[in-house]
Amino acid sequence: MTLLFMGLGLLGLSAFAFWYVWERSHRKTMKMPAGVDLSRSVPHRQEFELYHNVLSLCARKVRICLAEYNIPYRSHHIDLIETGSYEVISRDYLAINPGGLVPTLIHNGHPVYESDFIINYIADKATGSNTRLTPTDPAKRAEMEVWIARASLIGEDASRDHQRSAGQCIPPMTVPLFVASIRYIPVAKILEGLLFHRLKDRAAFFLIFKLIGLSGVVQVTRFRQIIQSARDAMVGHLRALEDQLALTSGDWILGADFSLADVSWMSLLHRLEETWWLKHILANHGLPRVSAYWTRLKGRESYRSQITALPHPIIDRGIADLNAAITRIPGWRALYEGS
Ligand SMILES: N[C@@H](CCC(=O)N[C@@H](CS)C(=O)NCC(=O)O)C(=O)O
Structure with missing residues (x-):
């Protein structure tokens, strides 16, 4: 009997190993250049x-x-x-x-x-289009690229480079929403990432988030430090945006004309809103021009058709659960309130 079980176990293991090797050879991943x-x-x-x-x-x-x-x-x-x-x-x-x-x-x-x-x-x-989102003046174009880069995810390690780019602060600042949403996703789905994802640490973090939940994550000092670092750097980036809007005194980042820089910041500010950070940062730090700019961005048709018109049931539940957790869990409340 024992021998039979051992035999079956070995057979199962060999089948898994065979499947894994075959599957890996059909799921080759590599970093793709721009x-x-x-x-x-x-x-x-x-x-x-x-x-x-x-x-x-x-x-x-x-x-x-x-x-x-x-x-x-x-x-x-x-x-x-x-x-x-x-x-x-x-x-x-x-x-x-x-x-x-x-x-x-x-x-x-x-x-x-x-x-x-x-x-x-x-x-x-889009040269045939009546819309122009890139300035012809080279100096303005360079300025636009600086603001695009500032809203960009510049690396795959979420724990660093927060001062270099507001986009790089986004993964840590989205952690609370990830943790809230992952509750609704079965563990087996996450294991697929551990087996086949190029960035295995991302899958490992999701597994940890699933296992310890919102109340556990906020007690892990390293997680708290990274989120704090991203949050503080983000305040700096938003202050720079406030100064830029004062300097150009137009409706948009470059002044009177909406550009690709505003496209990038629309996505970034929406992320800060759906993770509840924007509300807290604006309440704690003022930033009236950023606040008015955000209202203008939300008034655009592209925001409606490409963001608000595309809800997702898991994310929406995560957003609601997170909002409740910020009030309920002192660690999250402290992080969101800036301490
Ligand atoms: N630098 C890339 C970043 C792309 C990226 O990180 N995409 C994320 C979503 S924002 C993704 O596909 N993540 C999937 C995963 O990590 O499993 C870009 O700007 O296109």
Whole structure:
């Protein structure tokens, strides 16, 4: 009997090992550089197609950009673990973007990677449009690039570079929402990331978040320190934005004209709003120009059609649970109130 069980166990293990090796060899992942990959062709029906996710900061930027230019696109929603499963590392999606990240724009059948590159690429292709989101003056264009970079995710290690970019503060500042939402996602879905994701530490963090929940995460000193560092750096970035808006004294970052810089900041400020940080930061630090700027951004049609019109049930429950937790759990309240 024991021998039979041992035999069955060995058989099961060998089958798992075989499946794992086969699966890994069909899910090769690597970091993809910014740019158009002309060597790769993707089946397509429209000039522009977008592989994106409703929650992703970078994908939102690209959706807003397409909407501002009034460019129709075919939408392919790809789940991240945050929205339910690791579709980003499915065989089908890795064939399009071996980096396993969203967004990927498909232009005439070729993938274009990295959101900052993509929005500039769209601007270059939209020459026939009446809309112009890039200044012709080279100095203004350079200024726009600085503000795009400042809202950008510049690295894959969320614990560093918070002073360099507000975008880099976003993953730690989204942790509370991730923790709140991961409650609704089964552990088995997270394990797929541990087996096949290029960035295994991300999957490991989600597993920890799932296991210890909002009340546990806020008690881990290292997590608290990273969130505090991102929060404090973000206040600095928003102060710089306040100064910029005072300097240009127009409605938008560069002055009178809405640009790709505002596209990037619309996505970033929305993330700060949905994670409840914006409300607390504005209450604690004033920043009247940022507040008025945010109201103007929310008034744009692209915000409505590409952000608020695309809710997600898991994220919406996470947002509501998080709001309750900030009042209920002293550690989160202290973090949100700035201590
Ligand atoms: N620098 C890249 C960052 C892309 C990125 O990190 N995308 C995230 C969503 S905002 C993602 O796909 N995460 C999936 C995962 O880590 O599993 C860009 O700007 O496009």
